Amino acid sequence: MDGKRLKILRQNKKLTQEELGKIINVSKVSISGYESGDRSPDTDNLRRLADYFDVTTDYLLGRSDHPELTAEDDEKSFDYYKSKIAKEFPDIDLMFKDMESLSAEDMKEVYEYIKFKMSQKKDD
Numbered sequence: 001m002d003g004k005r006l007k008i009l010r011q012n013k014k015l016t017q018e019e020l021g022k023i024i025n026v027s028k029v030s031i032s033g034y035e036s037g038d039r040s041p042d043t044d045n046l047r048r049l050a051d052y053f054d055v056t057t058d059y060l061l062g063r064s065d066h067p068e069l070t071a072e073d074d075e076k077s078f079d080y081y082k083s084k085i086a087k088e089f090p091d092i093d094l095m096f097k098d099m100e101s102l103s104a105e106d107m108k109e110v111y112e113y114i115k116f117k118m119s120q121k122k123d124d
Contacts, residue, residue: 001046002062003035009053010035024048081107089114 010020010031017031024045033039034049041049050057058064081104102110 001034001037001040001060003037005060005062006031006049007035009055013053020052023052080104081111085111085114089118 010017013020015023016028017035018028021028021031025048026041026045030039030041030045034041046057046060050060053060053067055067056064059067085107
């Protein structure tokens, strides 16, 4: 993990290490370790950090200099649509494991269909 990036993101939100730790449910010592490079977050905590700061995990890991996916990358990403469905329609319980064989384009169609059906319900 790129600890410098995490520290900058945290400071930009005017958070202490303790406050960020409470947000993602880890100790201040863990946040300090992530920032210093002495510790690495597990997958769940890495995702929590990325979600909280609205950046990609690749950005936090130093694999990308772009905090967010580009629109072009987004359009090609299965996970982008999976996440979009989960965030926008939290009451819909889809079995995403059964959908893993779908392409990003297929997931986009699923997303658009759910969006359409939900808009129909609102009009009723």
